[in-house]
Amino acid sequence: MDTSIIIASTILSIAFHEFGHAIAAASEGVQMEYVAIFMAVLFPGALVALNYDLLENLPLFSMLRIYCAGIWHNVIFCAACVLMALLLPLVLCPLYVSGDGLIVMGVSQSSSLSRSLSVHDVILSVDGLNIRRTDDWMKMLAQGTVEKTSSHEFLGGSQSYGATNSGKGYCVPNSWMDASKNLWQINDKLSCPDELIVFGKFSCNGSAYFPGTDKVSDKKQTEDLYCLIAKDVVKLKKCGNGWRGTEDDDSNCTCLEEEYCLVPVLTPGFSWIEISYARPYSLECLQKEGNLSSSHATNDNFGPSPCGGTFVYVGDLSSTASSVKLSPYRPRWAFFLLIADVPYILENCLSCLLHVSAALAAVNCLPVYFLDGDAILETALRYVAWFNRRQQRVIIKVCRFLWTVLSIIMFSRFLYSMTVYYG
Numbered sequence: 001m002d003t004s005i006i007i008a009s010t011i012l013s014i015a016f017h018e019f020g021h022a023i024a025a026a027s028e029g030v031q032m033e034y035v036a037i038f039m040a041v042l043f044p045g046a047l048v049a050l051n052y053d054l055l056e057n058l059p060l061f062s063m064l065r066i067y068c069a070g071i072w073h074n075v076i077f078c079a080a081c082v083l084m085a086l087l088l089p090l091v092l093c094p095l096y097v098s099g100d101g102l103i104v105m106g107v108s109q110s111s112s113l114s115r116s117l118s119v120h121d122v123i124l125s126v127d128g129l130n131i132r133r134t135d136d137w138m139k140m141l142a143q144g145t146v147e148k149t150s151s152h153e154f155l156g157g158s159q160s161y162g163a164t165n166s167g168k169g170y171c172v173p174n175s176w177m178d179a180s181k182n183l184w185q186i187n188d189k190l191s192c193p194d195e196l197i198v199f200g201k202f203s204c205n206g207s208a209y210f211p212g213t214d215k216v217s218d219k220k221q222t223e224d225l226y227c228l229i230a231k232d233v234v235k236l237k238k239c240g241n242g243w244r245g246t247e248d249d250d251s252n253c254t255c256l257e258e259e260y261c262l263v264p265v266l267t268p269g270f271s272w273i274e275i276s277y278a279r280p281y282s283l284e285c286l287q288k289e290g291n292l293s294s295s296h297a298t299n300d301n302f303g304p305s306p307c308g309g310t311f312v313y314v315g316d317l318s319s320t321a322s323s324v325k326l327s328p329y330r331p332r333w334a335f336f337l338l339i340a341d342v343p344y345i346l347e348n349c350l351s352c353l354l355h356v357s358a359a360l361a362a363v364n365c366l367p368v369y370f371l372d373g374d375a376i377l378e379t380a381l382r383y384v385a386w387f388n389r390r391q392q393r394v395i396i397k398v399c400r401f402l403w404t405v406l407s408i409i410m411f412s413r414f415l416y417s418m419t420v421y422y423g
Helices: 003-027 052-056 060-092 134-143 174-187 283-289 317-323 334-339 342-364 372-384 389-422
Strands: 032-040 043-050 096-107 122-126 153-156 159-162 169-173 197-202 225-228 259-264 271-278 308-315 324-331
Touching (some): 003 043, 003 060, 169 174, 308 317, 324 334, 324 342
Antiparallel strands (some): 096 324, 153 159, 169 259
């Protein structure tokens, strides 16, 4: 999330919080003396100074109402953000469409996906399953991480392939496998060329055979491994039980008699996913469609084309998921690309306002020095009248000390985590 959005959301939430105190005090006839703005460590803050003498002469319930007004206004602000987020599809409907893919708003240049995806591309599906929300994208990539299922490794030249089994296989013709064997002999190395991927045999019982390294020659290790071109393999029929929705379907593991189910051999921690995308706003696609107002140009064929295609990503998904900025709203017409960022900005603003305002309300509920929770606790103890003045002071001191210490510890841990994450 952009830093500018976070700063603006923080300032707006604090202003609305203090506005609540001012409105409640004015309704009770308490004068506001001044407004102060300050910085607490790295976070901005503000306060509304009220006439203390007039405040102390109010009924206890009125005092509680003034002290709780800031928290209450933050809660109302959160509810308004949720309502606006729910109504956002209806508000944006005249100019934007949603529910049939995620439009790419930005791709980190350090991400491997930048070689295949561009701004304003539309991601249609992952591993054959359609995605409609950004949560679907994060969830699918989180579930796509391959766990290491074997300790064996295939060592080839300077490369090391971990014997991980994703269960995502393809029915590869025997002729391709024979050609791969010839490649091993011609190459005379134990590693595939850079443009090829290592595949191993997969059986329908959920296991994959990858040769080990115990007391076998290097040439023997390559007997059941094949070097294949990924962009050609993904055009083939899928097999294996690793595809989404086929975990318990043995029929998906069946190939023809002249085919064999092969799965990619991946480094531990790496994953294999197919991403289908469309480029409905590219000039080539618009010219091909012959309609500049087309907003549903898709292509189900594998490989590159003017209107999209499918590519395979092999790598660490944990860092890849957040390297792409996505939005479920895309312009209905190509000439609205100038305002394509508006829904993305609105979504981020509402989300940030919700989280900041909720955090501000929660923090001010704590009985910590200089926060609303301190005054609320003191007034509430006087209001319930269960304790005498001495007991009230003891309770207030103990709560202040404990919650202040806990708050400092939690805040320090938060700063340390942020330093490690961004450092």
